[in-house]
Amino acid sequence: MTFDFSPLFLTFQLAIVTTILLVGVGVPLAYWLAFSRRAWKAAIEPIVSLPLVLPPTVLGFYILILFSPRSVLGRFLETYFDVRVVFTFLGLVIGSVVFSLPFMVNPLKAGFQNVPKRLYEAAYTLGKSEWETLVHVMLPLIRPALLTGIVMSFAHTLGEFGVVLMVGGNIPGETRVASIAIFSQVEAMNYTYAHIYALVLLGISFTILFVLHRSYRKALRIF
Numbered sequence: 232m233t234f235d236f237s238p239l240f241l242t243f244q245l246a247i248v249t250t251i252l253l254v255g256v257g258v259p260l261a262y263w264l265a266f267s268r269r270a271w272k273a274a275i276e277p278i279v280s281l282p283l284v285l286p287p288t289v290l291g292f293y294i295l296i297l298f299s300p301r302s303v304l305g306r307f308l309e310t311y312f313d314v315r316v317v318f319t320f321l322g323l324v325i326g327s328v329v330f331s332l333p334f335m336v337n338p339l340k341a342g343f344q345n346v347p348k349r350l351y352e353a354a355y356t357l358g359k360s361e362w363e364t365l366v367h368v369m370l371p372l373i374r375p376a377l378l379t380g381i382v383m384s385f386a387h388t389l390g391e392f393g394v395v396l397m398v399g400g401n402i403p404g405e406t407r408v409a410s411i412a413i414f415s416q417v418e419a420m421n422y423t424y425a426h427i428y429a430l431v432l433l434g435i436s437f438t439i440l441f442v443l444h445r446s447y448r449k450a451l452r453i454f
Contacts, residue, residue, distance in 0.1 A: 234424055237404050238412035239431055245408060246388040249327040253335040253384045256328065261339030262365060280333045287330060291397025294326050318400045323408070326398040327388050334383040342376025343369060382443045386436055
């Protein structure tokens, strides 16, 4: 039996797509959580952080139920848009985005809250819109926090197991990511291939964190 590289390729594809989506979702959500005075913000904050304490299998189970072809939402998506979520790469992406959301939002929220008020108020005084102030003033100032969110989200997605197994299953070439491949090889008593998957993930994860940690320290010295 030859070594199958597809779980590694699928894992990094999932991590890249998930991280990009989390940046798009996490920046406006973190900005809103940092500055909104809405009363119901108190309910949104714990929902965002829930994946930090909730067992991954529980989260994966409810995503599976929500998008199951037997559910209202799952049946609607499949009937009118021909979109199936469970046991597909799309399902892996949805589960990964939900599970890694706090790893992106919480550092960004802290970064926004630490920006001196006088800086963005000065931008408003100069006629900049809220969007222009966010893009051109606040995001450059919270670069270390954004970098932390990207690193944590990417690294966290690389090692996901419970959520992706519940939502995507173990379909070779479609949903079998590296963490599931390791589990499968261990179950088959094939420790050699399990070691290869594990060492590749360990080496690449360490390298990414090492390089980006150095970049983070440089960013802190700049700011």
